[in-house]
Amino acid sequence: MQIKTPDIGVDKATVAEILVQVGDQIAVDESLVLLESDKASVEVPSTSAGVVKSISVTVGDEVSEGAVLIELESNAAATSIDAVKVEEKVAEPAPAVVATPEVAAPVAASQAATTAVVDVQVPDIGVEKAVVGEILVQAGDTIEVDQSIVVVESDKATVEVPSTVAGTVESIEIQAGDTVKEGVVLLKVKVAGAAAPVATTPAAVSTPTPAEPVQAAVAPAAPVAAGPVEITVPDLGVDKAAVAEILVSVGDRVENDQSIIVVESDKATVEVPSTTTGVIKAIHVSTGQSVAQGMPLVTIESETTAAAPAAQVAAAPAKAQTQVAAAPAAQAAKVESAPVATTGADKLTKEQSAENAKVYAGPAVRKLARELGVSLAQVQSSGPHGRLMKDDVFAYVKARLTAPQAAPVAAAAPAVSGLPKLPDFTAFGGVEEKMLTRLQQVSIPQLSLNNFIPQVTQFDSADITELEAWRNDLKGNFKKEGISLTIMAFIIKAVAHLLKEEREFAGHLSDDGKSVLLRNEIHMGIAVATPDGLTVPVLRNPDQKTIKQIAVELGVLGQKARDKKLSPKDLQGANFTITSLGSIGGTAFTPLVNWPQVAILGISPATMQPVWSGQGFDPRLMLPLSLSYDHRVINGADAARFTNKLTKLLADIRSLLL
Secondary structure (H helix, E strand, O other): OEEEOOOOOOOOEEEEEEOOOOOOEEOOOOEEEEEEOOOOEEEEEOOOOEEEEEEOOOOOOEEOOOOEEEEEEEOHHHHHHHHHHHHHHHOOOOHHHOOOHHHHHHHHHHHHHOEEEEEEEOOOOOOOOEEEEEEOOOOOOEEOOOOEEEEEEOOOOEEEEEOOOOEEEEEEOOOOOOEEOOOOEEEEEEEEOOOOOHHHOOOOOOOOOOHHHHHHHOOOOEEEEEEEEEEEOOOOOOOOEEEEEEOOOOOOEEOOOOEEEEEEOOOOEEEEEOOOEEEEEEEOOOOOOEEOOOOEEEEEEEEEEEOOOOOOOOOHHHHHHHHHHHHHHHHHHHHHHOOOOOOOOOOOOHHHHHHHHOOOEOHHHHHHHHHHOOOHHHOOOOOHHHOEOHHHHHHHHHHHHHOOOOOOOOOOOOOOOOOOOOOOOHHHOOOOOOOOOHHHHHHHHHHHHHHHOOEEEEEEEEEOHHHHHHHHHHHHHHHHOOOOOOHHHHHHHHHHHHHOOOHHHHOEEOOOOOOEEOOOOOEEEEOEEEOOEEEOOEEEOHHHOOHHHHHHHHHHHHHHHHOOOOOHHHHOOOOEEEEEOOOOOOOOOOOOOOOOOOEEEEEOOOEEEEEEOOOOEEEEEEEEEEEEEEOOOOOHHHHHHHHHHHHHHHHOHHHHHO
16 A cells, blocks of 8 residues: 655645654554645654555655655554544444445545635734735635735734635635624635545444534633743834833733833834733833843733644544644644734845755744744754754844844944033023923934934925815815825825936945945835824835825824834835925925935925016915935935926926826
8 A cells, every 4th residue: 555645735845754664563643754845844644554565755855745655565454443443433333334444445535525615714913803904815716825815904013814724715705994803704715625524424324423522522721821921022123222111010910912011212112012811920121221122021920721622533544634734724823822923024035045945944933933034044953853943943032132242333322422511500590301202312312323414405496386276176085085185195206206216315325435225115204293202104115106095104104103003114114204394384494314314305384475487476386395415425416406306296296197
């Protein structure tokens, strides 16, 4: 009898380990070979009892479905005994009609040809509810295990939900914009080769009652003490941040996703949530303390719910398919149970990903490495046969975070560089101290970097009379849709268009001062005034968006800024900034270049002014522009050309279409 490679959901897999030798006596369901792909690690079980006659593969071989792995001299008696044991789990058999190999064979064939429709549900994403942001598949699509199918968003995270099965999308049960929670069905997927229902057992088995044995096999879940869990500082996009507020005390009981600590950097204020339910055992930080990513904040004595093992009702000949299908399901369970600490973004370069592919590690370890930006080639393995384990990755990250740091870099300059101490004002009436907001305090080092930038400002004005008339025509319909259409949306679109031509304005001066680094994408910082100070969320790829899409995103980012809901990702990656005084007043100003950017555009309130037309003065709505730039990168003539082009784009927005 030949034991062949089952369907593992991918075209090819690698033989990672051979678990038996020629001459070994094996039983039904005993694991023979360990196969690995980038999606799953699968132990292939024997479908028969017998003696290993020959082994057709070696470690490192690539195999596909149907390839011969092992050849057995079958032991019919042992097979019959195992078949009886499995049959007893399904129903109480009549003594005279115990399943024999001849009876079991058609059952297995029937199971192999059967298809089933499986529900793919929302996993635990760390919050009660989320909104469906994007649906990545369509009905009729063929999908693989771990393929992203839906993007869901909450105010804490954006998560791509992977499929837990491979098959064909039968139907999509949700729409973009729907609010969903854990357990809600997203898709129905038709899975080929699923085990047939117990009802298809041959009629020779007396009084089949499949439901009762299944119910008896599933034990109710019970709370179990999971031990201490450490909550650490998340990735804030900066080297250090300060603890602004501690929201819990030792002895407090907290729920999963409850905010426990507020940390602040010059880029964001972030509420760190608990990733588990339990009791606060220790608090490792104090208010005002400087912390870095990975440092422990609190320790929680965790409580969780242990899920009971699923009942086993498949017959022995179908065991191989059952075990293979269980591997993706187990992988999905890991995804669902893990706290959502990141969006799953891949932090590795292509070269690092290629190196990782050569290392002996399972899919869960590879995914963890991608999320943490770890090159597996640098990690010391502790598993059998040199296999990398999750604990190895965590140990490597911990060692890197706790290693002695190099000498402080020059960028970490004192908050106020070179200024003497203030004089004593007692003789002049004294002072009253008013504390700066936390956001203002952490912004001081960033603003002090302008001491090192030779900054110049170019002033100009754009005639937006026609543009404003068009905006007024459009804003009524936009308002009906709940969208605020401001002049800023048009300015962003025009600047984004111009930055594709004038790439230096969205670039960066290299560290050695010998070149300009030209960015491949445009990500625009939009300054937003909040009660705590100025913050600059980032609008992604405005050159690829419509005016309407830009207006919608402006509204969302502005509201998140005012509600202190901006994530570190919302504040990272900008290569040009626009700041506006709105309708506050003023005729011009000199905005500060936000290092490492090299340019920033300031917008002052538009006013009606008399403009000479050649025959007379006409009233025109003029918009003042203030372009500040790093003179090391941009010459004055370049800046004048930039603002001149921008005024022409704003005067006739139709030129964007040319």
